[in-house]
Amino acid sequence: MSNSFHLQPDACRRARLARDSRFDGLFFIAVKTTGIYCRPVCPASPPKEANVDYFPSALAASQQGYRPCLRCRPESAPGSPAWQGTHTTLTRAIKLIDAGHWQQQSLAQFCQRLGVGERHLRQLFRDELGMSPQAYRNFRRLMLAKQLLHQTRLPIADIAASVGFGSVRRFNAAFKELITLAPGQVRRTGKSVGETTEKTQLFLSYRPPYNWPWLQRFLSQRAIEGLEEVSPDSYQRTLHLPNASGLFVARHNAEKNGFDVTLWLQDETDLPAAVATIRRLLDLDADRAAIDRHLCRCAAMSKGYLPGIPLPGMATAFEAGVRAILGQQVSVAAARKLVAALVNNLGGTLPGGERMFPLPQAVADSILDFLAMPGSRRDTLKRFASALAQNPEMSPQEWLAIKGIGPWTVDYATMRLGDPDIWLGSDLGVRKGLAMLEGEPNPESWAPWRSYASLQMWQRLALPNQED
Numbered sequence: 074m075s076n077s078f079h080l081q082p083d084a085c086r087r088a089r090l091a092r093d094s095r096f097d098g099l100f101f102i103a104v105k106t107t108g109i110y111c112r113p114v115c116p117a118s119p120p121k122e123a124n125v126d127y128f129p130s131a132l133a134a135s136q137q138g139y140r141p142c143l144r145c146r147p148e149s150a151p152g153s154p155a156w157q158g159t160h161t162t163l164t165r166a167i168k169l170i171d172a173g174h175w176q177q178q179s180l181a182q183f184c185q186r187l188g189v190g191e192r193h194l195r196q197l198f199r200d201e202l203g204m205s206p207q208a209y210r211n212f213r214r215l216m217l218a219k220q221l222l223h224q225t226r227l228p229i230a231d232i233a234a235s236v237g238f239g240s241v242r243r244f245n246a247a248f249k250e251l252i253t254l255a256p257g258q259v260r261r262t263g264k265s266v267g268e269t270t271e272k273t274q275l276f277l278s279y280r281p282p283y284n285w286p287w288l289q290r291f292l293s294q295r296a297i298e299g300l301e302e303v304s305p306d307s308y309q310r311t312l313h314l315p316n317a318s319g320l321f322v323a324r325h326n327a328e329k330n331g332f333d334v335t336l337w338l339q340d341e342t343d344l345p346a347a348v349a350t351i352r353r354l355l356d357l358d359a360d361r362a363a364i365d366r367h368l369c370r371c372a373a374m375s376k377g378y379l380p381g382i383p384l385p386g387m388a389t390a391f392e393a394g395v396r397a398i399l400g401q402q403v404s405v406a407a408a409r410k411l412v413a414a415l416v417n418n419l420g421g422t423l424p425g426g427e428r429m430f431p432l433p434q435a436v437a438d439s440i441l442d443f444l445a446m447p448g449s450r451r452d453t454l455k456r457f458a459s460a461l462a463q464n465p466e467m468s469p470q471e472w473l474a475i476k477g478i479g480p481w482t483v484d485y486a487t488m489r490l491g492d493p494d495i496w497l498g499s500d501l502g503v504r505k506g507l508a509m510l511e512g513e514p515n516p517e518s519w520a521p522w523r524s525y526a527s528l529q530m531w532q533r534l535a536l537p538n539q540e541d
Contacts (some may be wrong), residue, residue, distance in 0.1 A: 173345025282381030453477025506530025
């Protein structure tokens with residue numbers, strides 16, 4: 074739940090009766106008389122207030138025995154974390170499950186990746202979510218399966234495989250237990266169940282406001298030819314995924330508050346990870362209305378404030394670190410040339426000719442003589458690549474042990490990986506933007522959304538000519 078929104082019945086009632094899309098994903102409406110739960114934007118006739126209950130997440134409604142609505146499809150609502158806590162292990166486990174990183178592994182193997190025991194992880198899930206880790210994983214992948222049934226032509230067997238089920242029989246049984254309908258009954262009429270395509274098309278929504286023109290400009294100024302392509306209404310790029318590679322095109326749909334996404338995947342089981350990555354790249358799960366209200370409480374910030382700015386994401390931690398290292402003490406244009414040289418010399422290609430971002434081992438093995446920058450920085454890049462090649466799970470905070478990597482690099486990469494509360498106080502552009510504010514603003518007061526405050530500082534420098 075957003076820090077600024079709580080399950081107050083009167084507020085929920087007003088939001089659902091108005092079908093206010095700003096609350097989409099922040100709460101769900103369960104109808105006692107039908108046993109169904111819906112989004113606040115559901116087009117169905119609103120039920121009487123005496124017949125509804127409100128829940129902070131689809132998971133919470135599901136735990137009480139309600140099934141998802143077939144009209145508004147709660148699985149396609151903007152992401153709303155099922156648990157808002159501070160326990161690092163549980164938070165990481167939920168993120169990995171949501172991103173599709175626990176599929177064919179056993180619970181023991183998943184716990185090994187987390188570095189905890191099975192009993193401890195079960196206890197965490199039971200205490201905070203009231204269910205086992207396996208039950209949470211099933212909920213997440215079955216909700217994605219429901220979205221695929223509605224929005225794609227994929228055969229049911231392919232959908233079962235893409236969300237991690239080893240057999241159609243197990244998938245059908247689990248789906249019917251959660252949804253109370255068989256997958257074939259959910260399939261939208263007019264779709265050819267037996268027709269296969271080489272691409273998957275989905276709609277990924279967000280809560281407005283969403284400043285796409287600002288994000289489009291930010292992305293276009295940093296886009297690497299072959300790796301990315303930015304148009305006035307779309308963003309395309311290649312992805313490294315857990316099992317193979319992929320490519321997506323996300324086309325902005327302002328009328329529906331979301332993106333029409335087309336995906337090409339070499340391995341269909343990478344679909345959950347691809348969707349999670351796209352949502353992070355485009356910052357689709359933030360409650361920007363709440364963020365804007367919070368930041369604008371500072372009178373100095375409110376003057377010249379640009380609402381609805383998304384936090385531009387990065388595809389992987391390695392790419393975030395590389396771009397941060399190459400971007401140290403140089404302009405955006407100069408950093409872009411360095412990244413392009415790295416991609417062109419060391420990145421692989423897809424069958425269509427699209428470029429891939431280099432893998433850590435490829436960078437570690439190269440002498441990097443094609444990079445026009447000081448030798449000390451090339452050495453830092455090689456050390457960083459070697460460390461990530463040996464331990465892909467290294468957290469950005471652990472990068473500080475690598476010679477040549479300082480706090481700015483770690484903070485910038487962490488922010489671009491989706492952390493909403495990074496204040497880039499040492500960044501020259503942020504310092505200049507802060508100096509433009511009247512009075513003595515306190516950046517600490519902008520927590521827990523200081524990453525968005527940092528972006529506001531950058532954009533203030535661009536006000537005269539609207540360039541980053």
